[in-house]
Amino acid sequence: EIPLKYGATNDGKRQDPAMQKFRDNRLGAFIHWGLYAIPGGEWNGKVYGGAAEWLKSWAKVPADEWLKLMDQWNPTKFDAKKWAKMAKEMGAKYVKITTKHHEGFCLWPSKYSKYTVANTPYKKDVLGEMVKAYNDEGIDVHFYFSVMDWSHPDYRYSIKSEEDSIAFSRFLEFTDNQLKELATRYPTVKDFWFDGTWDASIKKNGWWTAHAEQMLKEMLPGVTINSRLRADDNGKRHFDSNGRLMGDYESGYERRLPDPVKDLKVTQWDWEACMTIPENQWGYHKDWSLSYVKTPIEVIDRIVHAVSMGGNMVVNFGPQADGDFRPEEKALATAIGKWMHRYGEAVYACDYAGFDKQDWGYYTRGKNGEVYMIVFNQPYSERLVVKTPKGISVEKAALLGTGEEMNVVETARNEYNISIPEKSPDEPYVIRLKVRAAKGTKGIYRDALT
Numbered sequence: 001e002i003p004l005k006y007g008a009t010n011d012g013k014r015q016d017p018a019m020q021k022f023r024d025n026r027l028g029a030f031i032h033w034g035l036y037a038i039p040g041g042e043w044n045g046k047v048y049g050g051a052a053e054w055l056k057s058w059a060k061v062p063a064d065e066w067l068k069l070m071d072q073w074n075p076t077k078f079d080a081k082k083w084a085k086m087a088k089e090m091g092a093k094y095v096k097i098t099t100k101h102h103e104g105f106c107l108w109p110s111k112y113s114k115y116t117v118a119n120t121p122y123k124k125d126v127l128g129e130m131v132k133a134y135n136d137e138g139i140d141v142h143f144y145f146s147v148m149d150w151s152h153p154d155y156r157y158s159i160k161s162e163e164d165s166i167a168f169s170r171f172l173e174f175t176d177n178q179l180k181e182l183a184t185r186y187p188t189v190k191d192f193w194f195d196g197t198w199d200a201s202i203k204k205n206g207w208w209t210a211h212a213e214q215m216l217k218e219m220l221p222g223v224t225i226n227s228r229l230r231a232d233d234n235g236k237r238h239f240d241s242n243g244r245l246m247g248d249y250e251s252g253y254e255r256r257l258p259d260p261v262k263d264l265k266v267t268q269w270d271w272e273a274c275m276t277i278p279e280n281q282w283g284y285h286k287d288w289s290l291s292y293v294k295t296p297i298e299v300i301d302r303i304v305h306a307v308s309m310g311g312n313m314v315v316n317f318g319p320q321a322d323g324d325f326r327p328e329e330k331a332l333a334t335a336i337g338k339w340m341h342r343y344g345e346a347v348y349a350c351d352y353a354g355f356d357k358q359d360w361g362y363y364t365r366g367k368n369g370e371v372y373m374i375v376f377n378q379p380y381s382e383r384l385v386v387k388t389p390k391g392i393s394v395e396k397a398a399l400l401g402t403g404e405e406m407n408v409v410e411t412a413r414n415e416y417n418i419s420i421p422e423k424s425p426d427e428p429y430v431i432r433l434k435v436r437a438a439k440g441t442k443g444i445y446r447d448a449l450t
């Protein structure tokens with residue numbers, strides 16, 4: 001054991017009500033909204049294919065020039081109630097909002113920066129309107145917060161001098177002030193998801209990351225904090241020098257997911273993945289033809305994949321500068337919502353089932369021990385193979401929705417064939433298994449001597 005002052009604080013998964021709600025929510029929506037939505041990936045007549053919220057970097061725009069975009073921030077079509085309805089219809093149980101992205105523009109009227117909505121033609125506190133509208137729909141609100149701030153003269157990528165150190169101390173105090181401001185103005189916030197914490201300057205100040213977590217937890221009992229904020233005494237991030245997860249859930253699965261066979265270690269801790277609909281666009285980009293755009297079923301596959309391994313999934317939306325959403329995102333939210341309305345029982349409050357992954361899709365397990373099969377790939381054999389853990393038998397199988405009983409045929413020790421539905425559901429479907437802890441399996445099976 002390496003002695004640490006700023007290492008992990010949890011011992012295993014948190015089991016308090018706030019964390020259980022975080023976990024049971026399972027499906028979230030990300031909202032990436034900022035000045036970057038105005039140019040939408042184009043600068044001086046050139047369209048950049050990289051992530052639109054990084055356009056300032058791709059086009060090498062100086063901060064003061066970039067922040068002049070504030071003069072054009074006027075989302076006249078913004079209607080927080082409509083946004084909240086869309087999230088509700090999608091079946092998102094929580095929404096993560098970019099309070100401040102790397103650009104430094106604040107969606108709330110911060111008194112610690114001039115780069116806020118208050119100093120735009122629109123003036124209004126859009127963050128406050130969103131928090132109220134989502135909460136009124138029973139949707140939890142999480143705050144995304146970028147520590148790295150391209151608008152602030154005291155930000156440092158590394159600490160190379162006493163001057164750097166003094167400036168960065170001022171920057172950390174500024175950051176503390178903004179975090180306290182967010183926690184005070186919006187006390188219903190349930191989570192802080194930190195980004196922009198990979199630079200050497202932060203890794204050198206692990207103490208501050210531990211302090212920020214502690215400060216927010218004192219101000220907002222129950223609040224959850226992502227592992228990405230955290231660096232320990234030695235600059236180790238996410239997992240401390242003793243291999244223990246810092247923060248309350250692992251947050252490294254961004255636009256990627258753990259392998260259902262090789263990465264089962266992730267079932268030991270809480271984690272949350274996040275994903276984009278195009279290959280890599282978080283903020284609004286005007287041209288989605290530049291990369292592959294996932295279909296609704298490909299998004300649902302990733303949602304179920306995450307839950308099948310004990311994780312949450314946050315699906316990203318990049319609202320337009322005018323405050324409306326692009327048609328593709330509206331259609332996606334509707335499609336996800338339709339599926340979640342029918343099959344959400346296999347997602348919400350579900351977890352890793354402990355069954356070996358099969359080709360037809362994923363398993364999840366409900367709170368009362370029921371096991372769900374979410375079938376994405378129906379086999380030509382018309383038999384869905386289920387291999388149960390030692391001592392577990394399958395009693396019954398029923399199609400979610402119609403209740404149609406599936407045939408359960410035992411084919412070998414701890415192996416079954418489950419029949420497919422009479423009539424194809426024409427979409428990924430769910431079979432609910434009733435399993436039992438069998439007292440010793442029947443003696444009829446023999447392993448071959450080889």
Ligand SMILES: COc1ccc([C@@H]2N[C@@H](C)[C@@H](O)[C@H]2O)cc1
Pocket residue numbers: 051053054195196254274282
């Ligand atoms: C250097 O690589 C990245 C990639 C993505 C990010 C940000 N994290 C995502 C959640 C988005 O906010 C993206 O801008 C930052 C740095």
